[in-house]
Amino acid sequence: MDWLNEVKTMKMKKSIRKEIIFPLSLILLFSLAIPFTHAGNGTPEMSISPEQQYVFVNETFTVDIVVNASDVNVAQCDISFNASLIEALSVENGDMFNNLSMSGTIDNNAGKITWIMGWSVTPVPGGIFATITFKAKDKLGIANIDIVWGSAAINLSYVPTHNATVEIRNYPVNLEISPSYALIGNWTKMMDVNVGPYGNEIYVLNCNVTFNPTYFEVVGVTDGGLFPSFTYSIDNVTGNVFILANVLTNPVTTAGKLASIEFKPKQTG
Incomplete structure (x- = not known):
């Protein structure tokens, strides 16, 4: 995917513009999410957060694409996921850009979301680039949610990535x-x-x-x-x-x- 050349062209034309539980009343069902942070040395990077979580069958849940960088004009990535265990429902803008210039094309058969992009004329700080809503299928297992290798870029430079997993479980007894x-x-x-x-x-x-x-x-x-x-x-x-x-x-x-x-x-x- 040679999208960097396309973004460079956009920049030239537009000067770049973001075991069993037994309560005898109603049982409390919850999803446990474990957040992680990276890049203590200040290196720009992109990650999926939370990095680990579990949900129940047929439950909807969200993950954030987080950009750890400063003075960001452009951010872009593609996402892959286990289509046999989860399906993507939507991609929403995060808190970095006013809106997403490309909100991604979802392919639940292939387990891919392509062309998620945001940009801003004025540099913005890092943060939540986008939020993806998924739904777990009626099947148990551990699904990977990955930033496609070589697709993550910040300001026209490829950056390291950190991926995530989600475990799909049965509801408690x-x-x-x-x-x-x-x-x-x-x-x-x-x-x-x-x-x-x-x-x-x-x-x-x-x-x-x-x-x-x-x-x-x-x-x-x-x-x-x-x-x-x-x-x-x-x-x-x-x-x-x-x-x-x-x-x-x-x-x-x-x-x-x-x-x-x-x-x-x-x-x-």
Whole structure:
């Protein structure tokens, strides 16, 4: 790609113008991003940030193309990525230039984004050159997001680059109690503990169901039949039900009922 000659021509014509988690309420899903910095010696360079992160299947996420340089008139690069694991949705201007002169051509079949370019008549400091939005596919793995070798240039000079990876994971195993609300009066009430594997293979599961022993006591726990081995213990003093379930072969991969817990209200007042 002989784009440097084209940019030089533009400059002449225009004088260059930028394992399992078990909460019993809603589970918190998050993406962990680890930022990195480079070029402590002041050498101009371009990098993808964050350099490492993980997301869940079908989740959208962003990466920044970061320019570490000063007095920047022109910045340009191409991007490659694992098209089998992620797809690019958009390329947006960062905080360096007023806008991108070329916002990139996305090819999700080839896993490429070509011609991302920004320029400014007045030199600008380094920063976020562009932000790319990706979406993870319904497939597990580690995807590379790379600045194509020999495509990254700042002020008509090729610069070193630093690339990134993103790990696509299944959502964590989810446990929930249903119904989430019940008015039980003076009668006993069965509450179900349900399991959502979200694509994970579960061999062992243990959890604690806590309750207020001032107002309730547990009078029974029934196996939901999801695991072949099931044990439990009840502590009506501290307000806790401990459940342990496991399987030796053929892990649990489908949603179902782990247990039913029978609560009885205490007489108060």
